Amino acid sequence: MPQDDDQQTSAFDAATAVRRGPDRGFVAELDPGWDVGGGILNGGYLLSVAARAALAESPHEHPVALAGSYLRAPAAGPATVAVAPGPAGRTLAHAIVTLSDAGGAALTVQATTATLTEAAAERELPMPDVPPVGDCVSISEHAHLAPPGLAVPGLVQRIETRLDPATAGWAMGASSGEPVLRAWLRFADDREPDPLALVTFADALPPTSFAMGRFGWAPTVQIQVLVRALPAPGWCLVEARGGTLAGGWHDEDYTIWDSTGRLVAQSHQLARAPR
Amino acid sequence: MPQDDDQQTSAFDAATAVRRGPDRGFVAELDPGWDVGGGILNGGYLLSVAARAALAESPHEHPVALAGSYLRAPAAGPATVAVAPGPAGRTLAHAIVTLSDAGGAALTVQATTATLTEAAAERELPMPDVPPVGDCVSISEHAHLAPPGLAVPGLVQRIETRLDPATAGWAMGASSGEPVLRAWLRFADDREPDPLALVTFADALPPTSFAMGRFGWAPTVQIQVLVRALPAPGWCLVEARGGTLAGGWHDEDYTIWDSTGRLVAQSHQLARAPR
Numbered sequence: 001m002p003q004d005d006d007q008q009t010s011a012f013d014a015a016t017a018v019r020r021g022p023d024r025g026f027v028a029e030l031d032p033g034w035d036v037g038g039g040i041l042n043g044g045y046l047l048s049v050a051a052r053a054a055l056a057e058s059p060h061e062h063p064v065a066l067a068g069s070y071l072r073a074p075a076a077g078p079a080t081v082a083v084a085p086g087p088a089g090r091t092l093a094h095a096i097v098t099l100s101d102a103g104g105a106a107l108t109v110q111a112t113t114a115t116l117t118e119a120a121a122e123r124e125l126p127m128p129d130v131p132p133v134g135d136c137v138s139i140s141e142h143a144h145l146a147p148p149g150l151a152v153p154g155l156v157q158r159i160e161t162r163l164d165p166a167t168a169g170w171a172m173g174a175s176s177g178e179p180v181l182r183a184w185l186r187f188a189d190d191r192e193p194d195p196l197a198l199v200t201f202a203d204a205l206p207p208t209s210f211a212m213g214r215f216g217w218a219p220t221v222q223i224q225v226l227v228r229a230l231p232a233p234g235w236c237l238v239e240a241r242g243g244t245l246a247g248g249w250h251d252e253d254y255t256i257w258d259s260t261g262r263l264v265a266q267s268h269q270l271a272r273a274p275r
Numbered sequence: 276m277p278q279d280d281d282q283q284t285s286a287f288d289a290a291t292a293v294r295r296g297p298d299r300g301f302v303a304e305l306d307p308g309w310d311v312g313g314g315i316l317n318g319g320y321l322l323s324v325a326a327r328a329a330l331a332e333s334p335h336e337h338p339v340a341l342a343g344s345y346l347r348a349p350a351a352g353p354a355t356v357a358v359a360p361g362p363a364g365r366t367l368a369h370a371i372v373t374l375s376d377a378g379g380a381a382l383t384v385q386a387t388t389a390t391l392t393e394a395a396a397e398r399e400l401p402m403p404d405v406p407p408v409g410d411c412v413s414i415s416e417h418a419h420l421a422p423p424g425l426a427v428p429g430l431v432q433r434i435e436t437r438l439d440p441a442t443a444g445w446a447m448g449a450s451s452g453e454p455v456l457r458a459w460l461r462f463a464d465d466r467e468p469d470p471l472a473l474v475t476f477a478d479a480l481p482p483t484s485f486a487m488g489r490f491g492w493a494p495t496v497q498i499q500v501l502v503r504a505l506p507a508p509g510w511c512l513v514e515a516r517g518g519t520l521a522g523g524w525h526d527e528d529y530t531i532w533d534s535t536g537r538l539v540a541q542s543h544q545l546a547r548a549p550r
Contacts, residue, residue, distance in 0.1 A: 003327040064496075064524065064545070065344075065496055065545045067342030067344070067385055067497060067499060069340075069342070069361075069369055069385045069387060071361055071362050071369055072362065074503060086344075086380065086383070087346050087347065087380075091523075091547070092496065094344055094346055094383075096371070096383060103360075106533075108361070108369075108371060108385060109384060109386060110342055110343075110344045110497065112344060112496055112497055112545075116522060117522050119521065119522040119523075120519040120521070121519060121520065121521035121522075122521060122548075123454075123517075123519060123520040123521075124519040124520070124521060125518060125519060130338060138396050161384075161421055168419065179398075221339075221340055221367065221387055222340040222385065222387055222499070224342060224497070224499040224543055226526060226543075226545050228519055228521055228522075228524065228526075229521060229522065242398075243399075243400060243541070244396055244398060244399040244400060244538050245396065245397040245398040245399070245540075246394065246395070246396035246397060246398075246399060246504060246538075247394040247396075247504065248366075248390075248394075248504055249339065249503065251501060251503075251541065252355055263519050263521075266518070266519075266526065266543075268499055268501075268541075268543040270339065270340045270387075270501050272366070273397075
């Protein structure tokens with residue numbers, strides 16, 4: 001695939017674009033192509049749309065902490081994105097963002113924006129040892145091996161997802177005993193990663209219960225995404241770990257490293273347990 | 276200390292009480308005794324006040340996911356707590372809570388409430404092996420050994436904090452190389468833990484940088500607290516782990532188990548790096 005030098009034309013930038021609407025808010029066009037199956041739009045994608053609106057009202061350049069509550073699944077199509085700015089200073093700025101479709105509010109986000117630098121980490125979690133991209137398993141190319149009834153969602157056509165073979169057994173009919181998924185991620189049109197992309201990557205893998213052979217949908221209730229550094233060009237390594245599963249609730253942690261091995265983002269989510 | 280059977284009279288319940296004020300909001304009296312030093316009120320304490328207001332407007336009994344953004348440190352004394360209810364159903368309810376003092380908004384919280392049950396976990400992180408409470412190190416009793424200039428804050432007079440000796444070296448002048456703290460926690464007046472108490476416990480240890488001999492204050496910017504189960508009576512074990520420290524930002528994860536070894540709460544926070 002050719003390198004796309006004009007990032008404004010990438011699928012991700014087009015799908016997350018916001019423009020000023022009436023009443024000091026923003027409007028967006030939610031793209032049906034970023035679904036996780038069944039017409040449900042990916043939560044990380046929606047969070048990136050909200051983050052873009054927060055940045056448009058912030059003196060800072062990057063989303064560093066986003067807490068999103070998913071109220072209902074919005075429909076693809078026109079949406080409004082209201083930004084209520086909070087205190088803003090030299091180090092960071094706060095805002096509350098509400099993304100709504102015709103049915104009402106769908107996602108509320110507490111957004112902290114700041115300006116990330118190239119400073120090296122004083123301490124960070126090292127990148128796990130994973131085979132190179134070429135030795136990993138493409139989800140979209142193995143769609144025919146997926147469990148019956150599982151269509152390949154739009155999301156994995158827009159984000160190339162290459163699973164570490166050690167966590168890819170489920171895609172070939174052999175599930176594991178551990179709720180862990182690791183994959184190299186990159187936009188299919190080679191648009192390079194940046195903090196906004198990391199917000200989508202931080203919720204872009206299938207539910208970790210897939211690794212254990214449970215293929216039900218696990219709707220996110222609340223997610224926190226932290227962007228910790230500016231990612232280098234190239235593939236990002238994304239690791240998702242399921243935590244405690246109890247009383248109908250499940251939590252998952254994501255850690256993301258860039259192509260140089262630097263830790264660049266983290267997320268923590270509470271979801272309803274997969275059915 | 277005698278067992279206090281009337282939980283309404285406990286220091287925690289009194290300090291987190293909210294009552295309906297004018298304009299459909301709530302009013303609270305922020306108690307100066309829950310400080311972390313320098314007159315700064317503990318973030319977990321403030322979050323519990325906000326959670327109590329969310330519960331007062333919810334059909335559900337327990338806070339299960341709270342995302343809080345700390346805008347500024349509020350003063351002790353009168354505060355208002357405004358609750359904007361979101362969608363509410365049989366499984367969960369959403370709300371946005373704003374806690375303000377005379378200076379304006381200090382804390383905004385996305386609160387998801389639900390009703391936790393006694394159901395056993397299908398999978399959970401096991402409790403680490405820690406010496407019994409009697410073999411652990413009381414922070415308040417070792418205050419005289421604290422680094423110069425570090426007063427014992429009100430928080431550790433209200434929450435008995437017994438450090439695992441393996442992570443208590445810093446309190447006796449011998450810091451470790453790892454940003455990890457583990458401690459048994461219980462209210463000093465023996466008020467038993469419940470989901471609201473866990474919200475305070477989820478931010479009740481000193482900064483994990485203390486374990487490494489760095490005693491600067493590390494103000495929380497955003498925290499997510501997940502309450503996963505109803506805690507049994509008795510001491511809770513709280514483990515705090517520092518994560519990545521880079522570009523002036525630091526993250527910390529908390530995991531909390533009850534006296535039976537059950538995982539009952541988790542938190543994830545982004546803080547400014549300790550000075």
